[in-house]
Amino acid sequence: MTNPAILRVILGPDNSQRVVISAGLPVSQPPMQPQMKTQCKIMTPFRLQFMDPLFGNDFVNLTSIEEIQDKATLKVVSGDSTLILSSPESTSSRSSWPDLFLVPSFKENGMLLIPDPKLKSDILEGLIQEVVKHTVYPTDRKFDQVAEALILGHPCLKEKGSPSGYAGWKMSLKYKLSNYRTHLRKVGCPEVCVNALKHKPAEKCSPAYDVKRPKRGEVDYCPAFPLGESEQSLETIRIELLSDVKKHNNRDTIKDKMNKTFSLRRQEVIYDALMISELQERWPALFDPAEINTEFKRITTMPLQSRFLSQLNFLSESLLTVFAKRSGKQGKMLKDMMMVRTCQLLSNFFNYQV
Known part of the structure; x- marks a missing residue:
């Protein structure tokens, strides 16, 4: 029987606790993270650091389980802080789904095999850790992409008769991710908690009813509150914003506070399904053109205006062809608009030539 591993985990100043891993230290880092999240009640993405004796016991990033042993001291570092340092405008804890899903590496002998339960569990755990970097509610097609990428990268795992x-x-991936979401719900992850039965009507209290999940393009769908912030503290900042928007030359302050309250705003939109008028009353700064662009980037990680204009340029020839074929009153209106625009372009061209 494997002896349990005991780790001292530092969560912050004057805040540490003991974490017990009943199955002992795993062979890789991903299987250990869910237990860290559950026992330490961590709701935001994080990375681990360990005391490195080569550098005077300073904390450095943990890249391999072989670097630690039983009774080691680890430190939890928020993943959000790393993202903000690299991109001040982004607080996203997830990234968009990749065109080609990358399967994490693990040991295999290159022959067709039926993995034992522990190896299969480790493989699934590694895959799930990669999936949740992008979404906790993948579509059926995305499950296909992950499973197909697994057997393409490791042909020895291909199933006979399938x-x-x-x-x-x-x-197995679907069941594993379902169990993983249960752990996330226990530690209070808002993206999963929003679909808890207590948030559904009594007459339609079913797990499959009205599942709120990211739509196409949404990446940072329902983020957790920033470390050190609560609903009350963020609500205080929201109230301050109501007066900030009335002041002149206050753009930087508004931008900083809107960035900080992004998680509160998203949870209001998703949990409460606010009407546009309610949203405008509670968040007037959101309806500034610059803030609309920034909010779009927070949710999708992509710029709105430049992407829209590039796609418009790409499709402009097709749109003009469609406009030219329209008839009736609408067709005449489109032709008149196109004529005015053509005259403006010609006028600008000749003025430039002169």
Whole structure:
């Protein structure tokens, strides 16, 4: 029987606790993180650091489990702080779904095999840790992409008798992610808690009813509150914003406070389904053109205006063809608008030539 591993985990100044891993230290870092989240009640993305004796016991990033042993001291560092340092405008804890899903590496002998329960669990845990970097509610097609990427990267895991070669892996991934969401719900992850039964109508109290999940393009869908902030503290900042928007030359202050209250705003939109008029009353700064662009980037990680204009330029020829084929009153209105625009462009061209 494997002896449990005991770790001292530092969560902040004057805040540390003991974490017990009943199965002992795993072979890689991903299987250990869910237990850290559950026992330490960590709701935001994080990375681990360990005391490195080579550098006078200073804390350095943990890249391999082989660097620590039983009774080691680890330190939790918020993943959000790293993201903000690299991009002041972004607080996203997730990234968009990749075109090609990258499967984490693990030891295998290159031959067709049926993995034992522990190896299979480690493989699934590693895959889930990669999936949740992008979403905790992947679509069926995305499960297909992950399972297919697994057997393409490790042909020895291809299933005999399965038309796709990965049907069993796909089903196991779904169950594993469902269990992972249960752990996230226990530690209060808002993206999962929003779908708890207590938030659903009594007459339609079913897990499958009205599941709130990111729509296409949404990346940072329902983030947790920043470290050190609560609903009350963020509400205080929101009230301050109501007077800040009335002041002149106050753009930097508004931008900073809107960035800090992003999580509160998203939870209001998702949990309470605010009407536009209510949103405008509570968050007037959000309806400034510059802030609309910034909010879009916070949610999707992509710029709104430049992306829209580039796509408009790309599709302009097709749009003009469609406009030219329209008839009736609408067609005449479009032709008149196109004529005015053509005259403006010609006028600008000749003025430039002169």
